[in-house]
Amino acid sequence: RIAIFDYEGNLLATISNLDDPEGVFALNHLQYPGPSQASVYIANTDDNIVTVYTSALTPTFSIRGLDDPRAVYADRKGYIYVSDTNHNKIKRYNRYGELLMQYSGSCTTSLDKPVGICLDNNGNLWIADEENDRIVKIGAPTVDETMAMRMFSLPKAAPSIKDAYAFPVPFKPNSGLGHTAISFKLYSTSNILLRIYNIAGELVFEQAGITVDPYIWSVINNWNEPVASGVYIYFLTDDTKERKIGKIMIIR
Structure with a gap:
């Protein structure tokens, strides 16, 4: 704080x-x-x-x-x-x-x-x-x-999957802020793979072949159940084999 x-x-x-x-x-x-x-x-x-x-x-x-x-x-x-x-x-x-x-x-x-x-x-x-x-x-x-x-140098390279980010973070669906899903700004549409793990390293959600940007995740697991409050790690990669690892927080 x-x-x-x-x-x-x-x-x-x-x-x-x-x-x-x-x-x-x-x-x-x-x-x-x-x-x-x-x-x-x-x-x-x-x-x-x-x-x-x-x-x-x-x-x-x-x-x-x-x-x-x-x-x-x-x-x-x-x-x-x-x-x-x-x-x-x-x-x-x-x-x-x-x-x-x-x-x-x-x-x-x-x-x-x-x-x-x-x-x-x-x-x-x-x-x-x-x-x-x-x-x-x-x-x-x-x-x-x-x-x-x-x-200062003007930005030279176009953003890629390495620049991806999630929002809103923290995700607070009961806060009155209008949070209904987590969006991933990907800067890529090349068959993206998204994996989300809990803090124990267990796979919570996986989606392959993503070709839209941004990708909207409904904050559910692979069994269509709401994901519980906690800290989670996301992994992103695409056809270029570049990758991004980030952290999200869910507060229900």
Whole structure:
């Protein structure tokens, strides 16, 4: 969970239903038009998402397709920076969660498990590049963002099954949130195999030959029974033999 305290150490609120959150950031950022607005950004690390909350702690949207995001940062214009640690990239999004740019290192030394990020008062981006035992500084963009375009590389490869994710997670059908099924965004339609296991490693559900994207799972097992509350592991692969392993949580 995330716990929020006042300056005297008094607990004000908590954000629960998270899975090993390792990064949190809060900011009053500018609105165009309108006054500034407070947002809370949480890197929900083991769920592989970053979620943005209002000052009232209401979730507004989530950034998905990440792998072990360790840190999140935002600037006053609403741009969001995420350390996508296991993808070895720093990603920059607009205020709506749309990917704008990503940085994977220099031509000589790529990032290796970037874990921490921050911006200084001059707009320079600082990266803790863990496995390379170094701190990387990226200069602030010029007015026309020429520097930003040089330092960040536009996404080169189309998303694939390796970028697949499940939503909504956690799945809470009795929460009043309208959860009726879990969707898998696959980025592929090439005879996908989906397997879902419980935490003991027992096969709960299997579907082969999937050719639709997204695939809608009714949260039932192979015997058409509702799947009980708990943590489950999903496995995805397709004709390319690439694969994705992820985690989902069901709370009934």
